[in-house]
Amino acid sequence: MVLDTVLRDVRYAARGLRRSPGFLATAVLTLGLGIGATATMYSVVHDVLLAPLPYPEAERLVGIGFRFPTEKPAAEQTGGTADFIKAHAKSFEAVGIADDSSYGMNLSAPGGAKPMRLESAKVSAGFFPTLGVTPVLGRTFAAEDDLPGGPKVAMLSYWVWQRTFGGDAGVVGRAIRLNEEPYTVIGVLPEAVSHTGEAPDVLTMNAGIWLPAQISTKDPGYDGDNYVMIGRLRPGVSMAQAQRELDSLTGPMYEAFPIYKDWMTTDGSGGKIRHAYRAWPLKTVMVTDVKQSLLVLLAAVAAVLLVACLNLAGLMTARAATRTRELALRTALGATRSGLLRLLVSESLLLAVTGGVLGLGIAQMAKPLLLASAPMAIPVVHGAGDGWSVVAVVVGVAFLTTLVCGLLPGWTVFRQDAQAALKGGQAAGANVAQVRVGKGLMVGQVAVAMVLLSAASLLLGSFLKMQAVPSGVETKRLDVAQVLLKGEVYGTNLHTAQFVEKVVGELGQYPGVTRVAAVNGLPLDRGLNMGGYPADQPNLKAVIEFRAVTPGYFRTMGVPVMEGREITVEDRAASAHVAVVSATAAKRWWPGKPAIGQAVVFGGTERYTVVGVAADVHSHSLTERLGAVVYVPIDQMSDAMTKIVNGWFPTTFVVRTAADVDVAAAVAKAVADADPEMPVAKLSTMQSVVDKTVSGPRFFSWLAGGFAGFALLLTVIGLFGLLSYQVTQRTREIGVRMAIGAGRGEILRLILGRGLALTTVGLVAGGLMSLAVPKVVGSVLEDVVNTGGAAIGGVLSSSFSALSFAAAAMLLAAGLASWLPARRAAAVEPVEALRSE
Incomplete structure (x- = not known):
């Protein structure tokens, strides 16, 4: 009986919705877009922040850092501090150490296929056992594999095993060539935590090739924080107990490694603090760089959903008001209030189902696009997704929002007297409660939309501000191609210089190419930093950027040489060692003096004579402080320096063309002619390299702009609908006003004034809420902008300008939304309006 009643109400609700196709389409689309955006962001937040790590007893896994307390x-760990914990800490059942840098590897594929570039990771023998990862084939690294100078063995990701080796179970024990050197495959990692071709990340197991770390005190990065450390707590040991043990080890560690006592910073009150051992849950460590941004995005889509709900509530309130007479008639014929409420709820549930299905479809398509376009590395651990929880959230949100939107107009209708509604006919119009509810919903929409608009305008202004910063490089018609000169064969300067010279020479003969050069450490990409200082002032030692270049580099890049000369073909290995320094380095080291003829020291004790001063170029980011850069000829690097640079950084060829010339084929041929086993790791334009540095602000400004645009559109629709409804309901009043002398201009101003009055109230409320926007936007930009230590405030646009722009946009939109209803009201003929009543 109850089921029959429910089904009857649902059928009637469906027929009623079909008779209002405009309302149905608007409501479903509004709900679907709002739920779809929310479901997309919740799905990402769930996978990244909420889902447990896919390892056995993951709650016992910790990340162990050597960090400033602030x-x-x-x-992050140094080699020495990690080894100290490994030797002395008793709270951990197992520990693992990994190099925190990814290393490009050139894999010579079987069967004579074209060599392919893969990202590799280096981990200690304890890394996989600490995580509890068991290979699907073979074994993990043994202790003897991890000794310095140990055997050349490798593990494959499941993705590489399937793609390159066709899933051949006989791959274990097979010899492969990495960077033109033989390695033996000892195992294959499981699919659930395997490389997918995305950006490498050692903590999310996202690398193609895995090698033993073989950490040695002689490694160039041993004394720096170039490693990551994980641990598995012993059963019964809490995080607090482990932290107390780490605290007790900090003092003895400084006695063993006094070099780290110089690593100091201020604590905010003027005092000096040093690094200390800290332990956090491993999941916390993995998401620390993106947590704030994801939560802000989730809050933004929740605000969009709120606007959608307010808009939908307004639509349903207006719809319920137009049905006042129908519902009153049903009451007079014996319908109970519970029956009428059931009818309204049935309509809401139908909208919930339809909007929820549309929202799930949108989320299914939007999530991959969001992950692919995000500028920060979102650490989604493969196998962590849980589709059912997302479906549950979507269903819950859909039903909750539509039920509230359905009950609210029902409440306003039930407060109206049924007999008065039947007697009053169309003249009855909306009751006081409906008018107040409609206005309140409208003010809420304006306030929330105002917050989103101010955030979007602040992000857009910050993006434009950063984009306007000159990079120092002439990017027009400048292509860049990168190769990885890895392995022992490129461990000497002679072989490296010969390869570079051959590629540069061949590319220079290609039609349409005007200049070619090479550099180790492309501007705004990756490069080597080290200690450097003027030879006569060692007290000015500071971190500098080191770049090894070929002759013609500055002209190719469009970087002016302001004093002296640039590096030429005469600067060979046997010649006197020379360097070109950046303008900032010259001002910092020799203020008021000529830099030409001075000497600099870096990477040891060898002196380089300054022969030129080049204009400043941003090394890593458009927002960083300009620092000291030293350029030397590639031919004059020592073998030790060459091995370090080639081991960590790609060699980049920069090609300037006279017109839009496709140099891809030329680059591939020149590299293959120089070394048949050398693949081109990356080919792009210099402009795309520059654009990547502002990809974070651009991404968030467009995303926030989309949210704000959608909220603004809904607000305009809501305001237009509310005023149109009020004009319809108050046609007789408008006719009376005009009959007693009110002009059409006065009526126009009356309706426009009501729309702008509601908007103004919403703007005031939204403006007050927007006071927190700069802080929120700043926290997001901190995740994606490299300021080089500068305050994030220097990146932000003016908050006053953002607020003013948002208010102006909202007022303009409100004016447009109010104009058509106001014109329709002003066009009312008094005689016709009074006669219709």
């Missing part, structure tokens, strides 16, 4: 969670 820094956010991270597992």
Whole structure:
């Protein structure tokens, strides 16, 4: 009986919705877009922040960092501090160490296929056992594999095993060539935590080739924080107990490694603090760089959903008001209030189902696009997704929002007297409660939309501000191609210089190419930093950027040489060692003096004579402080320096063309002619390299702009609908006003004034809420902008300008939304309006 009643109400609700196709389409689309955006962001937040790590007893896994107490969670360690914990800490059942840099590898594929570039990771023998990862084939690294100078063995990701080796179970024990050197495959990692071709990340197991770390005190990065460390707590040991043990080890560690006592910073009150051991849950370490941004995005889509709900509530309130007479008639014929409420709820549930299905479809398509376009590395651990929880959230949100939207107009209708509604006919119009509810919903929409608009305008202004910063390089018609000169064969300067010279020479003969050069450490990409100082002032030693270049580099890049000369073909290995320094380096080291003829020291004790001063170029980011850069000829690097640079950084060829010339084929041929086993790792334009540095602000400004645009559109629709409804309901009043002398201009101003009055109230409320926007936007930009230590405030646009722009946009939109209803009201003929009543 009850089921029959429910089904009857649902059928009637469906027929009623079909008779209002405009309302149905608007409501479903509004709900679907709002739920779809929310479901997309919740799905990402769930996978990244909420889902447990796919390892056995993951709650016992920790990241162990050597950090300043004021820094956010991270597992960074130096080689020495990590070895100290490994030797002395008793709280951990197992520990693992990994190199925190990814290393490009050139894999010579079987069967004579074209060599392919893969990202590799280096981990200690304890890394996989600490995580509890068991290979699907073979074994993990043994202790003897991890000794310095140990055997050349490798593990494959499941993705590489399937793609390159066709899933051949006989791959274990097979010899492969990595960077033109033989390695033996000893195992294959499981699919659930395997490389997918995305950006490498050692903590999310996202690398194609895995090698033993073989950490040695002689490694160039041993004394720096170039490693990450994980641990598995012993059963019964809490995080607090482990932290107390780490605290007790900090003092003895400084006695063993006094070099780290110089690593100091201020604590905010003027005092000096040093690094200390810290332990955090491993999941916390993995998400620390993106947590704030994801939560802000989730809040933004929740605000969009709120606007959608307010808009839908307004639509349903207006719809319920137009049905006042129908519902009153049903009451007079014996319908109970519970029956009428059931009818309204049935309509809401139908909208919930339809909007929820549309929202799930949108989320299914939008999530991959969001992950692919995000500028920060979102650490989604493969196998962590849980589709059912997302479906549950979507269903819950859909039903909750539509039920509230359905009950609210029902409440306003039930407060009206049924007999008065039947007697009053169309003249009855909306009751006071409906008018107040409609206005309140409208003010809420304007306030929330105002917050989103101010955030979007602040992000857009910050993006434009950063984009306007000159990079120092002439990017027009400048292509860049990168190769990875890895392995022992490129461990000497002679072989490296010969390869570079051959590629540069061949590319220079290609039609349409005007200049070619090479550099180790492309501007705004990756490059080597080290200690450097003027030879006569060692007290000015500071971190400098080191770049090894070929002759013609500055002219090719469009970087002016302001004093002296640039590096030429005469600067060979046997010649006197020379360097070109950046303008900032010259001002910092020799203020008021000529830099030409001075000497600099870096990477040891060898002196380089300054022969030129080049204009400043941003090394890593458009927002960083300009620092000291030293350029030397590639031919004059020592073998030790060449091995370090080639081991960590790609060699980049920069090609300037006279017109739009496709140099891809020329680059591939020149590289293959120089070394048949050398693949081109990356080919792009210099402009795309520059654009990548502002990809974070651009992404968030467009995303926030989309949210704000959608909220603004809904607000305009809501305001237009509300005023149109009021004009319809008050036609007789308008006719009376005009009959007693009111002009059409006065009526026009009356309706426009009501729309702008509601908007103004919403703007005031939204403006007050927007006071927190700069802080929120700043926290997001901190995740994606490299300021080189500068305050994030220097990146932000003016908050006053953003607020003013948002208010102006909202007022303009409100004026447009109010204009058509106001014109329709002003066009009312008094005689016709009074006669219709």
